[in-house]
Amino acid sequence: xxxxxxxxxxIATCLGVALFLxxxxxxxxxEQLASLHRQILASQEAIHVLEAEWSYxxxxxxxxxxxxxxxxxxxxxxxxxxxxxMLPMRLPLPGPGDDPALPVDAIAPTLAGLPPLPVGRPVTFxxxxxR
Numbered sequence: 696x697x698x699x700x701x702x703x704x705x706i707a708t709c710l711g712v713a714l715f716l717x718x719x720x721x722x723x724x725x726e727q728l729a730s731l732h733r734q735i736l737a738s739q740e741a742i743h744v745l746e747a748e749w750s751y752x753x754x755x756x757x758x759x760x761x762x763x764x765x766x767x768x769x770x771x772x773x774x775x776x777x778x779x780x781m782l783p784m785r786l787p788l789p790g791p792g793d794d795p796a797l798p799v800d801a802i803a804p805t806l807a808g809l810p811p812l813p814v815g816r817p818v819t820f821x822x823x824x825x826r
Contacts, residue, residue: 762768
């Protein structure tokens with residue numbers, strides 16, 4: 696046999712093996728695609744069922760019956776509400792000429808109607824730096 700015949704035979708054999716491998720890979724990918732498609736359809740069906748259940752459970756008449764049975768809610772009475780006058784007044788903001796280290800005695804008239812400030816140690820925040 697001539698060298699060119701052997702060379703063409705080897706090339707044809709390599710192409711045949713490569714074609715077989717590519718065909719096998721394509722079949723695997725098609726099976727994966729079909730499996731994923733089935734999973735997607737099953738998930739969509741489950742979502743539709745869950746949405747239907749959610750709609751059924753959140754019916755206003757059902758929720759109203761549950762609230763009446765389990766919660767002791769009563770309508771809000773206007774006597775339970777406060778007024779704006781009951782809120783404590785805001786401290787005045789320091790002006791441009793005010794001393795930032797102003798003692799509390801200087802603003803005591805402003806604090807006359809307010810409850811006393813809580814006494815305790817100040818809270819400090821620290822940030823850890825990780826390297």
